[in-house]
Amino acid sequence: GESVGLHLPTLSVQEGDNSIINCAYSNSASDYFIWYKQESGKGPQFIIDIRSNMDKRQGQRVTVLLNKTVKHLSLQIAATQPGDSAVYFCAETPMNTGFQKLVFGTGTRLLVSP
């Protein structure tokens, strides 16, 4: 039968807007979380990380928020630019892998219009 690919949710924003990309992770005992950005034809690129003992971390134009109560991770991008258009992945290290595997989510496509 025909293969069905992963459906990538898409977030479309205007240049200059703030973007929020959400991720629900699977394991409440996960220790470490990373956001990666992947542009077309390239490998994933590290954006920002956060450990489970924190609930917020800020970088340059990006902020990651971790809500362990509802197992939710979000990436906020301030003043979004066309160069931010890419697929964004959250990744976690679940306890059931001995914190030894980085498990990636399915990704969200961000489209930024000028």
Add this chain to the structure above:
Amino acid sequence: DAGVIQSPRHEVTEMGQEVTLRCKPISGHDYLFWYRQTMMRGLELLIYFNNNVPIDDSGMPEDRFSAKMPNASFSTLKIQPSEPRDSAVYFCASSLRGLNTEAFFGQGTRLTVV
């Protein structure tokens, strides 16, 4: 440093042929990872090495897949014999301190098995 270098960038081969993918990690990085990316399954960790020693190969799909790291600056992922379902983008990544830290990805090898 030029980053993680993978070769070839694209590979088209016939079913049944042997395929060898190559990776040069960032100098000084102790960990090396091989990932596979498909539309169906997203990004999956196949195997990782620490100081040239394979630590976890539980993600390797079957015995047709093998990986080696003969020295700190070179790793190979081999598929023999290749099958159409092996078609994917294969990424190599390296990091200084393992999975709970930032991993740097190569550009990937797009493998097509016909």
